Amino acid sequence: MHEDFEEIKSTYKGKKSDIIPLLQDIQIKYGYLPGEMMQEVSRFVGVSKSEVFGVATFYSQFRFTPKGRTHVMVCKGTACHVSGADKIIEGIERHLGVKEGDVTFDMEYSLESVGCLGCCALAPCAMVNDEIKSNISLKDVKRLFSKRKN
Numbered sequence: 001m002h003e004d005f006e007e008i009k010s011t012y013k014g015k016k017s018d019i020i021p022l023l024q025d026i027q028i029k030y031g032y033l034p035g036e037m038m039q040e041v042s043r044f045v046g047v048s049k050s051e052v053f054g055v056a057t058f059y060s061q062f063r064f065t066p067k068g069r070t071h072v073m074v075c076k077g078t079a080c081h082v083s084g085a086d087k088i089i090e091g092i093e094r095h096l097g098v099k100e101g102d103v104t105f106d107m108e109y110s111l112e113s114v115g116c117l118g119c120c121a122l123a124p125c126a127m128v129n130d131e132i133k134s135n136i137s138l139k140d141v142k143r144l145f146s147k148r149k150n
């Protein structure tokens with residue numbers, strides 16, 4: 001058994017109702033749910049891995065990929081959607097070589113879309129780590145997200 005899981009499971013009894021709190025603890029530790037940890041949950045609780053995965057996908061709080069050092073959340077709420085959020089996401093994907101919901105190879109950037117960020121008057125918006133970027137245009141994408149030079 002994975003030694004981190006040994007520690008995480010120590011306060012649980014292995015009941016089905018432990019699945020969600022176990023997944024929450026794993027996500028707090030890793031920032032996402034690694035596959036091998038979901039396997040450990042499945043063994044510990046005695047349900048299939050697909051059942052654990054099914055529970056995890058039901059809740060939007062859970063992530064299945066790690067976050068990059070810079071985590072970009074582009075708003076896809078109504079105001080941002082009509083202001084071109086999809087084009088912004090495509091622009092970021094092209095510029096950084098990362099797909100929505102994924103992280104770059106160097107773990108520098110992760111990209112995801114989210115619901116309304118609460119600053120609709122400044123659409124389209126994105127949250128970059130803890131900072132709101134507003135009125136983003138395609139031109140801003142290169143300026144906001146620099147690629148690391150090797």
Ligand code: FES
Nearest residue numbers: 075077080119120
């Ligand atoms: S819809 Fe994007 S901030 Fe509200």
